[in-house]
Amino acid sequence: MRSQYTSKCQPQIFLICSAHLFHFLELKNLTKLFHSQHKMGWKFISLEPPILYQIPVRTTPPCFRTKAIAFSSNAPNKGGHVSTKLPLSKTNDVYSVSFKTLGACKLGISRYPDFEYNAQGGTGTGTGSKVADSDELSVSFDVKTLYIPPLTSSTTKFLGLPLPPFLKIHIVPQLFQGNIDQESGKVDLEFLAKFCFSVGSIYEAPPLVVKTVLTSDESKGKMRSGRGERLDEEGNCKLVGVAFVEPIDDVFMNTFLSLPTECLAKLNAVITLSKSS
CATH class of the missing domain: 2.40.160 (Porin)
Structure with missing residues (x-):
């Protein structure tokens, strides 16, 4: 009678132990996470292998050029350059x-x-x-x-x-x-x-x-x-x-x-x- 009861309860005991083991491992990982946050300042640690991304960095600042605009016109018939001036009042x-x-x-x-x-x-x-x-x-x-x-x-x-x-x-x-x-x-x-x-x-x-x-x-x-x-x-x-x-x-x-x-x-x-x- 005792052996029959034991054989029926073994699967349930196995499931319960597995669940406790899973929770134990989770608590252990959380403990590592909290220790890492305490030492490194809120740094999340992933158990997955890290994927590295290279961010392009501009080494030299952009150069803005200033271009002077001159009001002028070409005289195609004479082949010369004619400057344009505003009339005086x-x-x-x-x-x-x-x-x-x-x-x-x-x-x-x-x-x-x-x-x-x-x-x-x-x-x-x-x-x-x-x-x-x-x-x-x-x-x-x-x-x-x-x-x-x-x-x-x-x-x-x-x-x-x-x-x-x-x-x-x-x-x-x-x-x-x-x-x-x-x-x-x-x-x-x-x-x-x-x-x-x-x-x-x-x-x-x-x-x-x-x-x-x-x-x-x-x-x-x-x-x-x-x-x-x-x-x-x-x-x-x-x-x-x-x-x-x-x-x-x-x-x-x-x-x-x-x-x-x-x-x-x-x-x-x-x-x-x-x-x-």
Whole structure:
């Protein structure tokens, strides 16, 4: 009876022992793995033979080349090399400008008849520069060189009679600049000046400030107006300008001239242009 029971249990005992042996071997391998991790720092050990891979390593760093790009074109017909340059926005043309006043000019203020004014002998010099793709010159006169004859008994008449010998009106330019179109002959010059009235050594009024644009075309205000003439081939022109005159700190002049009011200038002049070398 005992031998029969033993023979029936032998296969089961063998299976149980085999299972325990398998678990024992697994625990042993895990123990080796943990020991290896402790010594080598989380390095997994495989029981399979290692497969080696060769990783390519670049020994020298890549070289990046910089290439200069030149804008140029070949001329196949001439066989030459033509460089291309960007056009400049402005030219380097510089001009010398000369200004001269002539006779037969007129000045008027308020509703009084115009004064006949002989401005012969007035002069001024300046410079001008030309902008690319334009016929206009931007000119500026040096006010230190600008001289306009004063209104005196020898230069001015009112109602056909010369001014009284003791009355003088000096013109002191402050600004004279603007544009001249060489193609059309049009002239627009901003003019700023002080008009100083004096009667001998007895009386001298505060200066009247006059600001206008002397133009070769039409200038028109509420009371006064005039039309000029453009430059001809010899540089002759007629410039006109209407200005608004503010009151000054002088009761007599404000009353006599009806300030505030308008004034008008008609100047015959010669403007010459020469290109600087």
